[in-house]
Amino acid sequence: MLSRLTRLPRPAALAICAAPVVALFAVVALAPLPFALARPGMTADVLGSQKGKPVITISGAPTRDTSGQLRMTTIVATGPSAEVGLGDVVDSWFRTDRAVLPKEAVYPSGKNDEQIEQHNLEQMEQSQSSATTAALGYLHEDPEKVKVDLELADVGGPSAGLLFSLGIVDKLDGDGAGGDLTGGRKIAGTGTISDTGTVGAVGGVALKTQAARRDGATVFLVPKAECSDAKSDLPAGLRLVPVTTLSDAVDSLRQLKKGGQVPAC
Numbered sequence: 001m002l003s004r005l006t007r008l009p010r011p012a013a014l015a016i017c018a019a020p021v022v023a024l025f026a027v028v029a030l031a032p033l034p035f036a037l038a039r040p041g042m043t044a045d046v047l048g049s050q051k052g053k054p055v056i057t058i059s060g061a062p063t064r065d066t067s068g069q070l071r072m073t074t075i076v077a078t079g080p081s082a083e084v085g086l087g088d089v090v091d092s093w094f095r096t097d098r099a100v101l102p103k104e105a106v107y108p109s110g111k112n113d114e115q116i117e118q119h120n121l122e123q124m125e126q127s128q129s130s131a132t133t134a135a136l137g138y139l140h141e142d143p144e145k146v147k148v149d150l151e152l153a154d155v156g157g158p159s160a161g162l163l164f165s166l167g168i169v170d171k172l173d174g175d176g177a178g179g180d181l182t183g184g185r186k187i188a189g190t191g192t193i194s195d196t197g198t199v200g201a202v203g204g205v206a207l208k209t210q211a212a213r214r215d216g217a218t219v220f221l222v223p224k225a226e227c228s229d230a231k232s233d234l235p236a237g238l239r240l241v242p243v244t245t246l247s248d249a250v251d252s253l254r255q256l257k258k259g260g261q262v263p264a265c
Contacts, residue, residue: 035084038099038204040211041074043188044152046160046167053151056167060146063171068182070167071217072152072160073190073208077101079113096233099207120156127157127192131164134197134246138165139173146172159202161193162221165246166253175254183257188212189221189249197246199223205230213238219256221249227265240265 046055047066078084080103089100111119128150136143150164166189170181190208192200201223212220213235222230224242231240241256242265243249255262 034103035089036077036080036082036101036103037084037088038075038077038101038207039097040207040214041076042155043071043073043211043215043217044155045069045071046152046163047170047182050151051153053153055150055152056164056171057149057151058146058168058171059149061141061172064174066170066174066182067180068184069186069217070163070170070182071186071188071212071215072155072163073188073211074155074157074159075099075204075207075211080111080116097207097210099204117156123158124152124156124160127159127161128164130195131161131193132168133195134161134193135165135168135172137195138197138246138250139169141172157202158192159190162191162199162243162246162249163189165193165197166221166249169246169250175257179257181250181253181257183253185219185256186215186217187219187221187253188215188217189219189243191221191223191243193246199243199245199249201225206233209233209238209240210235221252222265224265231265 044050044055047068047070048055131150132148133143136146136148148168152160166181175181175183188208189212190202190205192202194200205222205226206229209220209230210233218237219239219241220230221241221243224244227240227242234240241252242263243252248263252262
């Protein structure tokens with residue numbers, strides 16, 4: 001083959017050599033790739049209502065009227081069975097409001113769309129249970145007497161845990177001195193929560209900060225381990241406050257309201 005190519009004119013030889021490369025690029029361009037595309041999703045105020053139902057309902061203890069907002073944040077990603085092509089990846093790669101993620105980083109492997117949805121709903125239910133346990137434990141409330149119902153439709157996963165806990169604390173105790181924990185601000189954030197109040201990382205925080213600012217938030221509570229990601233495309237006018245526990249988050253919001261010193265990323 002090489003001896004035949006040496007007898008061809010240079011343009012013809014280059015064309016023959018380039019043909020397999022062109023074919024390879026064509027296959028890559030048309031073939032689905034193992035990525036998911038993500039973008040900023042909806043936010044919801046856990047102190048308010050969604051679809052006509054209060055997000056947080058508490059019985060067995062007196063509750064307070066609140067002002068301000070505590071907005072949980074989400075991202076929207078293509079499903080595990082969605083086909084993502086090279087053009088989609090290239091387009092999303094150069095946009096700050098899009099992210100290209102390996103599918104295995106977004107979805108459990110070996111599960112279809114329905115199984116993934118069920119998995120996310122189960123994670124949300126566990127997150128709500130942990131958020132209630134953490135908040136009542138922080139306030140030294142008796143979980144046998146105080147009942148909390150959390151209702152947030154069409155949202156799955158565990159990343160609203162921190163905001164659920166803060167919402168329960170605000171409705172029961174506010175800032176601990178008769179005022180609102182939010183100080184009347186629109187506070188947004190993300191983070192898982194354990195029964196003992198430890199805040200965990202969630203992923204997608206750079207997109208969630210954009211969703212938060214789009215919906216009017218001026219402060220964003222972020223798991224401390226994800227400060228670097230949160231700062232990567234931080235929207236103007238949004239202040240990052242790192243947290244590692246529910247107690248951290250409450251203390252920071254109290255200090256923010258007083259104009260005191262608050263941790264920063």
